[in-house]
Amino acid sequence: MYVAVKGGEQAISRSLELLAEARRGDPAIPELSLDQIREQLRLGVARVMQEGSLYDEELAALAMRQAAGDMLEAIFLLRAYRTTLPRFGYTQPLDTNTMRVRRRVSGTFKDIPGGQVLGPTYDYTQRLLEFGVVAPDPSVQADAPLPDAMPRVLDLLDAEALIERVDAGSDPEPIDLTREPMMFPADRATRLQNLARGDEGFLLSMAYSTQRGYAESHPFAGEIRMGEVDVLICPEELGFAIEIGSITLTECQMINQFHGGNGLPPQFTRGYGLSMGEGERKAMSMALVDRTLRCDELGEPSVAPAQNQEFVLSHSDSVEASGFVQHLKLPHYVDFQAELSLLRTLSQQHVQQHAVEDASTPEASS
Amino acid sequence: MTSNYNFAFLDENTKRMLRRALLKAVAIPGYQVPFGSREMPLPYGWGTGGIQLTAALLGPEDVLKVIDQGADDTTNAVNIRRFFARVAGVATTERTTEASVIQTRHRIPETPLREDQILVFQVPEPEPLRTLEPREAETRTLHALADYGLMHVKLYEDIAQYGHIATSYDYPVLVDGRFLTSPSPIPKFDNPKLDHSPALMLFGAGREKRLYAIPPYTHVESLAFDDHPFEIQRWEQQCELCGSGESYLDEVVTDDRGSRLFVCSDTDYCGQRRTGQAA
Numbered sequence: 001m002y003v004a005v006k007g008g009e010q011a012i013s014r015s016l017e018l019l020a021e022a023r024r025g026d027p028a029i030p031e032l033s034l035d036q037i038r039e040q041l042r043l044g045v046a047r048v049m050q051e052g053s054l055y056d057e058e059l060a061a062l063a064m065r066q067a068a069g070d071m072l073e074a075i076f077l078l079r080a081y082r083t084t085l086p087r088f089g090y091t092q093p094l095d096t097n098t099m100r101v102r103r104r105v106s107g108t109f110k111d112i113p114g115g116q117v118l119g120p121t122y123d124y125t126q127r128l129l130e131f132g133v134v135a136p137d138p139s140v141q142a143d144a145p146l147p148d149a150m151p152r153v154l155d156l157l158d159a160e161a162l163i164e165r166v167d168a169g170s171d172p173e174p175i176d177l178t179r180e181p182m183m184f185p186a187d188r189a190t191r192l193q194n195l196a197r198g199d200e201g202f203l204l205s206m207a208y209s210t211q212r213g214y215a216e217s218h219p220f221a222g223e224i225r226m227g228e229v230d231v232l233i234c235p236e237e238l239g240f241a242i243e244i245g246s247i248t249l250t251e252c253q254m255i256n257q258f259h260g261g262n263g264l265p266p267q268f269t270r271g272y273g274l275s276m277g278e279g280e281r282k283a284m285s286m287a288l289v290d291r292t293l294r295c296d297e298l299g300e301p302s303v304a305p306a307q308n309q310e311f312v313l314s315h316s317d318s319v320e321a322s323g324f325v326q327h328l329k330l331p332h333y334v335d336f337q338a339e340l341s342l343l344r345t346l347s348q349q350h351v352q353q354h355a356v357e358d359a360s361t362p363e364a365s366s
Numbered sequence: 367m368t369s370n371y372n373f374a375f376l377d378e379n380t381k382r383m384l385r386r387a388l389l390k391a392v393a394i395p396g397y398q399v400p401f402g403s404r405e406m407p408l409p410y411g412w413g414t415g416g417i418q419l420t421a422a423l424l425g426p427e428d429v430l431k432v433i434d435q436g437a438d439d440t441t442n443a444v445n446i447r448r449f450f451a452r453v454a455g456v457a458t459t460e461r462t463t464e465a466s467v468i469q470t471r472h473r474i475p476e477t478p479l480r481e482d483q484i485l486v487f488q489v490p491e492p493e494p495l496r497t498l499e500p501r502e503a504e505t506r507t508l509h510a511l512a513d514y515g516l517m518h519v520k521l522y523e524d525i526a527q528y529g530h531i532a533t534s535y536d537y538p539v540l541v542d543g544r545f546l547t548s549p550s551p552i553p554k555f556d557n558p559k560l561d562h563s564p565a566l567m568l569f570g571a572g573r574e575k576r577l578y579a580i581p582p583y584t585h586v587e588s589l590a591f592d593d594h595p596f597e598i599q600r601w602e603q604q605c606e607l608c609g610s611g612e613s614y615l616d617e618v619v620t621d622d623r624g625s626r627l628f629v630c631s632d633t634d635y636c637g638q639r640r641t642g643q644a645a
Contacts (some may be wrong), residue, residue: 008444080407084371181400181575184503310501320410320573327411327490330442331435333616334472334631338534338553340617341599346528 023068037061046248046277047071051318052078053178053197054085055247055276072199072318079319082178092232092241096251096274099227101146103278106153107221108255114150119226120278153223154253154270163255163268184310191293191313192286196274198316200282206306207288214304215292218257219271226250226278250275252283256291262299269298374421374454380404384422384577388568391579396541397509398492403575413446415570416469416488419577420450423467423484423568429457431465436473436614436631443471462634472535474556476613476635479565481582487550489571492578494538494548514546517589525594534599540587541580555598555614560586603628608639 024031038045038061048060052075060078067073103119106112118124157163174189182194195203210217229249232241254271258264271291273283295307305311315321372378380402387401406414424430430450434443438460446469447458459465462477471488479485495505498516508516517538524532537554541547549560550569560567560580567580580586590596604611606627613635615628630636 008439008441009448012441012444012448076409079405083404083406084375084377086377178405179402181402183400184501310503314502319405323410323412323414324490324573325411326409330412330471331440332472334435334553334614335535335551337615337617337631338555338599341601342532342534345530346532349529 023066032065034058034061034065037064043278044069044071046275046279047200047282048074048078050276050279050282051075051197051199052082054078054082072322076319076322089233089235091244092234094229094231094249096225096229096249097150097152099150099225099229099249099251100246101150101225101227103226104150104223105221106223108153108223109156112151112153112156114147117146121280150225152253154255157222157255157268161267164258164264164270166270182313184313185296186309186313188290188294188297191309192272192274192290194313194316195286195289198286199318199321200279200285202316202318202321203285203289204281206292206312207285209304210288210292210306215295215307216300217271217288217292219288219291220255221284222253222255222270224250224252224280224283226280248277250277250279250283252280252287254284254287254291258298262297264298269294371453373426374424374450374456375407376404376418376421381422384418387577388419388422388579391568391577392566392581394545395581395584396539396545396547396578398576398578400575401577403572406572408446408449410573411490412442413469413471413488414572415574415577416471416486416572417446417449417570418572419486419568419570420467420469421454423486424450424454424456426454426456428466429459429464431459431462431468431634432470433468433473433475433632433634434471435616436475436635437633439633460634461638472551472553473614473631474552474559476610476630476632477638478559479563481564483565485563485565485567487552487567487569489548489550489569489576490573491536492548492569492571492574492576494536494546509545512544514540517546521589521591525591530597531590531594537596538589540589542584543587545578546589547578547580553599553614554588554596557586557588557596558598562586601628605630605636608636608643610636610639 038057041064044064045057045060048063048071049055049057052060052063059081060074063074063077064071066077101117103121104114104117106116154163158165171189172187174193177190177193177197182190186194209215226249228246230243230246232243234241252273256269256271258267258269260266269291271287273286273290275283275286289306289312292306293309293312295302302308383402387399391397391399403415404418406417408414408417420430430447431438432443432447434440437443450456451458462468462475465483467484467486468475469486469488474485493502493505495508495516498520499505499508508514521531524530533554535553536548536551537557539547539549539557539560549557562583562585563580564582566582569578571577588596599614601615603615605613605615607629610630613630613632616631618627618629619625620627
């Protein structure tokens with residue numbers, strides 16, 4: 001006799017025990033410390049902070065360890081924790097002109113005021129696996145300090161009026177997407193906020209598609225810079241801005257060809273990407289997608305997936321996507337039963353109909 | 367109860383935001399109210415909308431029941447019940463009649479609900495027109511104009527092709543004669559329970575950031591045509607455990623030779639009937 005499946009509660013608690021055991025691995029091997037993760041897996045920490053929308057290296061490292069290295073799970077953990085944090089205030093807009101640059105490259109000019117600065121990059125590593133014990137590098141000393149002034153490459157074009165001008169303060173006050181729902185059509189500030197939280201892999205593919213003919217983007221990497229930027233807030237009781245710390249950011253400004261349209265003259269246009277920590281792939285992808293999503297504003301025909309803001313913005317979030325795809329493993333007995341009985345009816349009808357058709361055409365079978 | 371979090375996890379400002387959105391939803395039956403859905407510690411698609419609504423509704427005196435597929439003991443129902451026991455410390459029950467708030471996925475209990483009960487649905491896709499029109503900006507306009515021709519044509523095409531409407535769950539309803547509404551993926555068997563329900567029915571879609579309501583005693587009509595009236599699922603079998611011929615049945619595969627048996631999907635209803643029979 002069938003006995004209704006019971007014991008979900010016990011099954012869950014046993015599963016949690018197994019998970020804890022699997023996460024820890026061999027107990028004879030020391031557990032990773034959060035410092036080790038923060039110091040030696042810093043690019044992973046940066047991605048978790050960026051897509052988790054929370055700049056906290058310690059918490060990101062904790063999430064990575066708890067998620068056993070599953071980055072999307074770590075991002076999810078950080079987001080869920082973030083929900084419970086109170087808001088003390090909002091920072092002033094970050095000024096990336098004053099960034100203490102550690103890396104800065106441009107694909108548009110051979111030399112630029114302030115120079116090209118490679119900084120710590122994987123770009124020229126030749127990707128050979130380093131077997132054996134890697135000896136710790138001695139600390140690196142620069143021969144000369146970097147120049148204080150690092151004018152933005154796009155500002156050089158701006159002086160010649162060759163690139164669209166964006167006046168400071170011309171953007172509308174952005175909404176907070178973690179507090180208010182996304183509504184369509186979304187303005188650029190809202191779109192950028194969505195892309196900033198978006199999955200790196202998704203944005204990378206979307207950006208790639210624009211280079212392969214799905215939308216016309218003609219991009220140049222005008223400038224990519226990475227370094228530290230001060231964070232300022234202006235507490236109401238003080239009435240003036242104070243610095244509360246600094247964070248690492250990667251900023252990408254794309255320059256895109258534009259032949260004019262929608263009342264605008266031919267000029268270069270901008271695509272913008274910003275990422276916490278060292279997140280160059282993400283910032284570049286974001287900048288390409290940002291520019292592509294401006295098709296309506298610039299009067300470009302909207303034909304490609306990366307130009308469709310509902311398509312891009314509704315599917316960019318890994319926490320939403322991962323949850324909904326994986327919810328299919330939840331029980332669907334009831335709906336499946338409803339579909340079963342419908343399908344049985346339809347298939348019965350199909351058989352009967354064919355029987356009638358066969359009977360009415362006796363010669364057809366020969 | 368975990369004291370590191372506010373009662374029922376969400377902070378009071380978020381609950382206020384949710385309650386205001388819920389009041390708007392009750393005032394406009396069937397209208398999808400956009401709300402500032404929070405990122406919950408459970409995955410999207412697993413009941414985050416329902417959980418936020420329940421969190422906004424619960425007081426310390428409430429008694430919570432959570433069901434998934436009609437059953438209290440399915441893993442996700444257990445997990446959500448554990449969550450609220452942990453962050454709100456409220457009493458929980460498996461008895462439909464004892465609960466003041468019932469959170470559900472995919473079913474409406476067989477036992478009739480009362481005026482002092484609230485049913486909270488978990489909704490994966492709040493937009494009934496979504497499979498016919500993927501653009502949100504467009505579907506909002508269609509709702510504003512009460513232009514539901516797309517859905518009528520879809521149902522008509524079913525009839526033209528199959529001889530009857532081929533939608534078995536998440537069967538679209540018209541609420542209060544105005545808004546086309548998704549009843550969530552309940553089987554159409556449950557649709558009649560939506561009409562003039564004494565209990566308030568609330569629907570939460572966390573991932574899609576929408577909530578909506580069917581207030582008590584609201585007219586809810588399942589779409590149909592005069593010559594093709596709405597019909598619900600029926601079984602030739604009865605429940606193998608309690609003998610009910612009126613409840614929604616789950617089909618259970620009992621061996622690899624095609625043997626099947628049918629049992630109630632509503633475990634509390636089935637259990638109560640069996641207890642009654644034994645007495």
